[in-house]
Amino acid sequence: MLDHQVIDTRDAYLAATASISAGTGPIGIDAERASGFTYSQRAYLIQIYRRGAGTFLFDPPALGDFSELNAALRDDEWIFHAASQDLACLREVGLDPQHIFDTELAARLLGIPRVGLGTVVEELLGIHLAKEHSAANWSTRPLPEAWLVYGALDVELLPDLRDRMVDMLATDSKTDIAAQEFAAVLAREAKPVGPEPWRRLSGVHSIRGQRGLAVARELWLARDRLAQELDVSPGRLVPDASLTAAARAMPSTRQDLADLREFSGRASRSELDRWWGAIQKGLASTDLPSLRGNGDLLPPPRAWSDRNPEADLRYKAARAALTEVSEELAIPLENLVTPDYVRRVAWTPPENVDPASVGEALAHLGARTWQIEVTAQRIADAFVDVHQAIELSSESDS
Incomplete structure (x- = not known):
């Protein structure tokens, strides 16, 4: 679509669905919201690119339901950059992928230091991608042509970027890690609104x-x-x-x-x-809120040395050990294992600390299999070292 027309009628949408279905390979997809402008997080533009079909820009408020397009593409791989940001608004209109490739997440797993789409595209494909409209009010109608060009470019390079990353993940022996992470993004339920x-x-x-x-x-x-x-x-x-x-x-x-x-x-x-x-x-009001709030939030780590000194030592030792793993695998610490999981296990460790019990605790919190495989032993060793150091200190004091 060289003129970047927005599809906002039923007939044009059905024709586009047929064209996309006839294309080949995975589908590049993106959604633009009006975050910071509107209360809702609905999609105001959905962009799709597929080889052999071209680029299509859809107007979700005008079209409403995308069930036909979803049915046509259900079994194909959908390529996102930061899928977690778009899945909710796409599901709201009936677009719910079963298989994804997330180029932002893949960039993290590959150890690329800056993972914005423009930066990753420039580094891996050698193409400069302008991002000047990323914070625009996409509920604006009609959408300016410059915004539509920007939206189209966001998806047209995704298949090439995905192909490059597939090779890089294989070279780094991270293909299975990426597959587990992509599956976790798809399976992650929306975080419920807290009681307060x-x-x-x-x-x-x-x-x-x-x-x-x-x-x-x-x-x-x-x-x-x-x-x-x-x-x-x-x-x-x-x-x-x-x-x-x-x-x-x-x-x-x-x-x-x-x-x-x-x-x-x-x-x-x-x-x-x-x-x-x-x-x-x-x-x-007679219903006065508590000063500390509700929920199962742990104290901030900076307060642990006073409130739970042994947990503080466990957490610091585990974090140091995991930093080494992060550097060995060239995977950021926050992607190696969710930091909150480490804090919770350090605050309330298993009764009998060993790799199996630590792994079970991490799994209960939601850690993926690969994360447990590369972190449970190191965390358990760190906890045991701390325990032994505390015991030796107690014996010397007595």
């Missing part, structure tokens, strides 16, 4: 007391309801810093809130009654 999503409010840690937290909670909830209603990113109505400033100031009247300089944003005054009502609700 308002605690994600930036700067909430600066608010003192339960009453202040109750005010922050009600302001966040009021903003979230309005953002959903208008389909506008919450921060574009009133930024987080304004909500936390109001919760810290605890204004006693509507005018006090209006006079608060730190309380800004495009809806800060036009919706002043809404915000003042939220503050009053927080001030009157």
